[in-house]
Amino acid sequence: MDTNQQANAQQIALWNGSAGRGWVEAQESLDRLFEPFEDLLVQAVAERKAQRVLDIGCGTGSTTLAVAEQLANTKGSAVGLDISEPMIALAKRRAELTSAPPHFICADAQTHAFEPASFDMIVSRFGVMFFDDSVRAFANLRRAAAPGAALHTIVWRSAADNSFMTAAERAAAPFLPEIPKRQPDEPGQFAFADRDRVYSILEKAGWSEIDIRPLDVACTLPEHELNDYIARLGPLGRVLPQLDEQKRARIIEAVRTAFEPFVHGAEVRFTAACWTVGARAPR
Numbered sequence: 001m002d003t004n005q006q007a008n009a010q011q012i013a014l015w016n017g018s019a020g021r022g023w024v025e026a027q028e029s030l031d032r033l034f035e036p037f038e039d040l041l042v043q044a045v046a047e048r049k050a051q052r053v054l055d056i057g058c059g060t061g062s063t064t065l066a067v068a069e070q071l072a073n074t075k076g077s078a079v080g081l082d083i084s085e086p087m088i089a090l091a092k093r094r095a096e097l098t099s100a101p102p103h104f105i106c107a108d109a110q111t112h113a114f115e116p117a118s119f120d121m122i123v124s125r126f127g128v129m130f131f132d133d134s135v136r137a138f139a140n141l142r143r144a145a146a147p148g149a150a151l152h153t154i155v156w157r158s159a160a161d162n163s164f165m166t167a168a169e170r171a172a173a174p175f176l177p178e179i180p181k182r183q184p185d186e187p188g189q190f191a192f193a194d195r196d197r198v199y200s201i202l203e204k205a206g207w208s209e210i211d212i213r214p215l216d217v218a219c220t221l222p223e224h225e226l227n228d229y230i231a232r233l234g235p236l237g238r239v240l241p242q243l244d245e246q247k248r249a250r251i252i253e254a255v256r257t258a259f260e261p262f263v264h265g266a267e268v269r270f271t272a273a274c275w276t277v278g279a280r281a282p283r
């Protein structure tokens with residue numbers, strides 16, 4: 001994929017590089033961690049009786065595969081779309097092992113030429129906060145949505161509300177001052193933290209019946225997977241592979257201490273503070 005002079009060039013480079021690699025390597029662990037959100041999306045699809053479902057920023061495909069399985073009973077179909085080639089490649093490999101394989105596309109949701117009005121539901125688990133022009137991206141998705149189609153996405157609330165998610169970079173900052181600080185509203189994990197901003201993006205993009213609600217979900221991770229999680233994901237996961245082994249081990253050890261409040265015996269527990277972002281395409 002040519003990343004020069006195109007929309008979302010920075011995010012495309014990131015998700016085809018270190019971030020994509022981290023998510024591919026940690027796929028099983030991340031899918032277990034975020035399974036409660038997958039269940040919520042599948043439930044929403046069932047409640048809406050949607051038949052043609054698009055999963056945006058589907059990554060390694062877990063939610064798309066789960067939706068496809070749900071739709072298999074009703075002869076519905078699921079499509080997963082993502083800008084990350086390695087993540088989509090893994091999603092495709094996983095689909096080959098299922099009896100109701102969804103279709104996976106490697107493309108940018110902001111600019112992809114979807115067939116107009118071709119989906120009656122658009123879902124996403126943490127895959128819509130990375131656009132450099134969110135209004136344009138959601139307008140593009142609205143055109144892909146059939147009249148009356150539902151939008152149902154899950155996004156993170158603020159970094160302050162999600163201390164587990166930022167514990168690693170805070171603890172590593174003294175060792176690694178070069179780790180870029182997260183800027184509010186910039187494309188990334190917490191870009192949709194501000195509810196009013198998200199409302200305004202959807203309104204400008206032509207969605208109606210916008211409904212944004214807090215969603216707090218208890219998440220767990222086996223304690224023995226925590227070091228891997230720290231080393232592979234988030235801003236720290238991007239920097240650590242570039243360091244020599246000794247420095248890496250020292251930082252992981254120091255950062256690990258910052259996670260102690262979340263460790264309960266063999267389990268790591270935290271509450272994910274999110275929004276459910278719902279809307280409808282105009283009829």
Ligand SMILES: C[S@@+](CC[C@H](N)C(=O)[O-])C[C@H]1O[C@@H](n2cnc3c(N)ncnc32)[C@H](O)[C@@H]1O
Pocket residue numbers: 008011015034056057058059060061062063081082083084087107108109110124125126127128130131
């Ligand atoms: C935090 S991951 C979530 C992946 C997946 N939804 C899951 O829950 O496992 C965010 C995903 O959004 C994708 N993404 C970022 N910008 C995108 C864009 N413009 N178009 C499509 N996908 C995008 C990334 O490649 C990445 O797979």
